[in-house]
Amino acid sequence: xxxxxxxxxxxxxxxxxxxxxxxxxxxxxxxxxxxxxxxxxxxxxxxxxxxxxxxxxxxxxxxxxxxxxxxxxxxxxxxxxxxxxxxxxxxxxxxxxxxxxxxxxxxxxxxxxxxxxxxxxxxxxxxxxxxxxxxxxxxxxxxxxxxxxxxxxxxxxxxxxxxxxxxxxxxxxxxxxxxxxxxxxxxxxxxxxxxxxxxxxxxxxxxxxxxxxxxxxxxxxxxxxxxxxxxxxxxxxxxxxxxxxxxxxxxxxxxxxxxxxxxxxxxxxxxxxxxxxxxxxxxxxxxxxxxxxxxxxxxxxxxxxxxxxxxxxxxxxxxxxxxxxxxxxxxxxxxxxxxxxxxxxxxxxxxxxxxxxxxxxxxxxxxxxxxxxxxxxxxxxxxxxxxxxxxxxxxxxxxxxxxxxxxxxxxxxxxxxxxxxxxxxxxxxxxxxxxxxx
Ligand code: ASP
Numbered sequence: 001x002x003x004x005x006x007x008x009x010x011x012x013x014x015x016x017x018x019x020x021x022x023x024x025x026x027x028x029x030x031x032x033x034x035x036x037x038x039x040x041x042x043x044x045x046x047x048x049x050x051x052x053x054x055x056x057x058x059x060x061x062x063x064x065x066x067x068x069x070x071x072x073x074x075x076x077x078x079x080x081x082x083x084x085x086x087x088x089x090x091x092x093x094x095x096x097x098x099x100x101x102x103x104x105x106x107x108x109x110x111x112x113x114x115x116x117x118x119x120x121x122x123x124x125x126x127x128x129x130x131x132x133x134x135x136x137x138x139x140x141x142x143x144x145x146x147x148x149x150x151x152x153x154x155x156x157x158x159x160x161x162x163x164x165x166x167x168x169x170x171x172x173x174x175x176x177x178x179x180x181x182x183x184x185x186x187x188x189x190x191x192x193x194x195x196x197x198x199x200x201x202x203x204x205x206x207x208x209x210x211x212x213x214x215x216x217x218x219x220x221x222x223x224x225x226x227x228x229x230x231x232x233x234x235x236x237x238x239x240x241x242x243x244x245x246x247x248x249x250x251x252x253x254x255x256x257x258x259x260x261x262x263x264x265x266x267x268x269x270x271x272x273x274x275x276x277x278x279x280x281x282x283x284x285x286x287x288x289x290x291x292x293x294x295x296x297x298x299x300x301x302x303x304x305x306x307x308x309x310x311x312x313x314x315x316x317x318x319x320x321x322x323x324x325x326x327x328x329x330x331x332x333x334x335x336x337x338x339x340x341x342x343x344x345x346x347x348x349x350x351x352x353x354x355x356x357x358x359x360x361x362x363x364x365x366x367x368x369x370x371x372x373x374x375x376x377x378x379x380x381x382x383x384x385x386x387x388x389x390x391x392x393x394x395x396x397x398x399x400x401x402x403x404x405x406x407x408x409x410x411x412x413x414x415x416x417x418x419x420x421x422x423x424x425x426x427x428x429x430x431x432x433x434x435x436x437x438x
Pocket of ligand 1: 291292293294327329330368369370371372373374375376404407408411
């Protein structure tokens with residue numbers, strides 16, 4: 001049987017990421033040439049309108065198609081996995097706290113960096129507005145029902161009146177809430193019926209992963225088309241903007257990886273960061289080269305038990321759950337990407353909206369699959385929710401290779417750091433218990 005969690009195998013000799021990079025270079029290069037030499041020609045508008053835009057749209061639609069089943073199944077399974085392990089109830093609770101708190105930290109770091117460095121600003125207002133007008137038709141359509149709602153209403157809207165309608169409207173947070181409740185009930189009620197429901201959900205999840213693999217195969221063509229459209233319209237400036245975005249993501253990831261993890265390890269894990277990085281190295285390198293937390297899981301487990309000395313029951317639970325649910329790097333990346341594109345397209349976001357984005361990024365990282373590009377469907381959906389043109393995804397896809405590798409290292413590093421901290425706290429609790437008995 002093939003492993004549904006394995007990253008898609010390259011079809012041709014070149015890896016998918018290399019083909020994506022080629023798509024980026026070809027699309028951006030052709031777009032720049034078109035912009036310089038025939039910028040105002042009518043046929044160029046026609047080419048963009050009838051050829052390159054629809055190709056990009058097709059790719060985005062395929063991504064959107066997968067969001068609801070993927071997020072629903074990933075969240076239900078995430079909750080069930082925590083609750084299922086009765087003997088691990090306490091570890092489950094600690095893991096949940098670790099995931100929520102450390103991921104929130106990661107998103108905050110990302111959001112502070114993007115607000116301070118403003119990588120998306122710099123394009124003239126007119127260009128931003130015309131891009132917005134051209135690209136946001138569908139975004140506005142999907143999000144129109146959210147027009148003019150107050151902060152309180154936004155909070156109330158987290159609970160859907162009708163989950164099917166919420167899903168149809170693309171209201172991701174309401175769907176996530178529904179999935180969490182479903183997962184909790186499926187955990188509390190252990191019957192034959194609920195167990196077979198859970199295995200059906202597992203099937204849906206596996207199918208979604210397979211489909212993402214297929215859709216991502218189309219990414220090189222979509223990248224070329226989307227990049228052509230944008231550079232033919234905007235010229236060289238847009239590429240400079242993109243370099244600033246890449247720099248911001250890498251800086252924020254580095255702060256989380258080299259400052260937050262070492263602090264947590266030292267204070268709560270009783271382990272020197274040097275020893276951690278040395279022991280964790282094989283898993284970090286695997287994460288870097290595969291861009292997939294799920295594909296790295298076997299190495300993560302081995303290294304966490306053998307090199308970092310975490311007890312097997314803790315390592316198994318935290319790392320297995322963490323491979324899909326604990327994604328610090330992904331959450332940070334989602335936050336920066338959404339705010340960068342908002343800046344790029346000139347969409348103003350209020351503080352309440354930014355807080356909503358923070359919550360969405362935490363839940364979105366739990367709902368993202370641990371495969372290369374697993375967070376892209378979730379980002380596309382968050383963009384739509386906040387009326388930011390989802391076409392912006394095309395901009396970042398071409399540089400996603402490097403960012404995916406880096407954020408996956410942070411994702412896997414977070415699973416191992418969490419295991420060390422939780423393993424230590426379990427050992428301390430155990431020692432206290434034996435002392436009391438003696
Ligand atoms: N590639 C990431 C992982 O597997 C997920 C993502 O952010 O796309 O951890």
